[in-house]
Amino acid sequence: MKSVAILGGGVAGLTAARMLHQRCAISVFEANDTIGGLCRTRQTPEGFLFDIGGGHIFHSIYPEILNIMLEYAGGADNLLQHKRNTRIFMYDRFIQYPFENGLGDLPPGVRYDCLMGYINAWIEREKNGESDYNSFYDFIMRRFGSGIADHFMLPYNRKIWCTDPRNMSVDWIKNRVPQAPLEDVVKSALGMNTEGYKHQSTFYYPRKGGIQFFINALAEPFKDSIRTSTPVVSIAKDGKSWLINGEKFDRVVSTIPLDVFCTLYEGVPKSVLRCANDLSHISLLTVLVGLKIPETEPYSWLYLPQEEQGEANRLTYFTNYSAQLAPKGFSSVLVEATLSADDANSVTRQRVDTIVSDMIRIGLVKCSDIIMIDWDIVPYAYLVHDHAMTRNRDMIIQSLGDESIDFVGRFGSFRYYNMDQVIKQVRETINTRYI
Ligand SMILES: Cc1cc2nc3c(=O)[nH]c(=O)nc-3n(C[C@H](O)[C@H](O)[C@H](O)COP(=O)(O)OP(=O)(O)OC[C@H]3O[C@@H](n4cnc5c(N)ncnc54)[C@H](O)[C@@H]3O)c2cc1C
Secondary structure (H helix, E strand, C coil), X not given: CCEEEEECCCHHHHHHHHHHCCCCEEEEECCCCCCCCCCCEEECCCCCEEECCCCCCECCCCHHHHHHHHHHCCCHHHEEEEECCCEEEECCEEEECXXXXXXXXXXHHHHHHHHHHHHHHHHHHHHHCCCCCCCHHHHHHXXXXXXXXXXXXXXXXXXXXXCCHHHECCCXXXXXXXXXXHHHXXXXXXXXXXXXXXXXXXXXXXXXXXXXXXXXXXXXXXXHHEECCCCCCCEEEECCEEEECCEEECEEEECCCHHHHHHHECCCCHHHHHHHHHCCEEEEEEEEEEECCCCCCCCCEEECCCHHHCCCCEEECHHHCCHHHCCCCCEEEEEEEEXXXXXXXXXXXXXXXXXXXXXXXCCCCXXXXXXXXXEEEEEEEEECCECCHHHHHHHHHHHHCCCCEEECCCCCCCCCCCHHHHHHHHHHHHHHHCC
């Protein structure tokens, strides 16, 4: 039986382990004291459940992957199914999402800017064709027009990416955002109902236990092979074998961040290390606010694009996912803000309080309803698609990869993947490489 070291115990590492545990001698190395990575839940002293990596829902455009996720969760009975009911909160209003389908909810002047910009961008594309976009900024301006760009897309994306969209590439997003037909945008600006794209129109969430319920169910069949609080601190090659923290393995599945892998790998070429140093990521600050009211607004979550709203970019009405996330009679909201990686170590309670005060100031939370506040930080939350990212990533994987190692996962392979895409990638990798 081949021995396999699986580096990282998030969705990617655990999916690999789930597929391999009956065929190979596996060992999962996880730095934290709990498995799950971005999908971890902890209980606060007051009895609220807190998904520390932000609000996570199950959805997929791949029916077979959605079925596998339900199977990993122990069956659909363990999950609640919801209709996605999201809004963009701006100009003190709840705007229908996607934004192009919600123009009728905006103040008239803003509606005019957005509609005219969209029409002009459409005419421009009809005249000149849809040539390649040279940056994320260029994509936003030419796809949505200046009105939607200035009022929503640019401020929101500046907030979430902590990066100027001019310095970001576009290959990761252009197929992720469908183009709303012009007719729908005109209708929506006139206040007529249009549906928008249906992607993620329903989603699942664990009935109890937060997102950790899914992680624990996924890991149940091989839980004795998981080593928590065991960071990988050294990686080396020994002939055809691998040495992980000095221990010999035949093969490796790496899901730890690719740049971290390079810094731990003995004898890594300088050119590879340079590429690794240039890979950029941002961190996440999550704030859970416990409320002494039994119900909140009916929405799933709100996007918060405006700079004046403070640094939070999203507020999730968390107990709408499952009432079991708070003690009986209480509810909670989960607020997310992204931070530059350098900022992640210096977050203070004062900064957290400012985020909560912002939510009170803009009217989303009532001060007198608050019963508790808790917060956490995830160092690796989003990878930044700067112009050199794809080249750097591919160079590293090509240089270090061979038949005995696979790089998978959101940061393990440096791809902007959701859980379903991670599971799909891992399954395809294991199915083709372990035969
Ligand atoms: C705010 C936010 C919301 C999201 N919402 C959704 C959603 O609604 N639906 C969805 O499908 N996806 C969502 N995602 C994406 C989802 O979180 C990821 O696709 C998925 O969790 C990635 O899993 P992973 O295993 O690749 O990475 P990770 O979860 O990052 O796991 C990597 C693991 O490696 C460990 N590790 C790192 N270094 C070491 C080391 N040296 N030694 C040992 N272990 C190490 C880490 O501790 C971690 O456990 C969201 C992401 C964010 C940031």
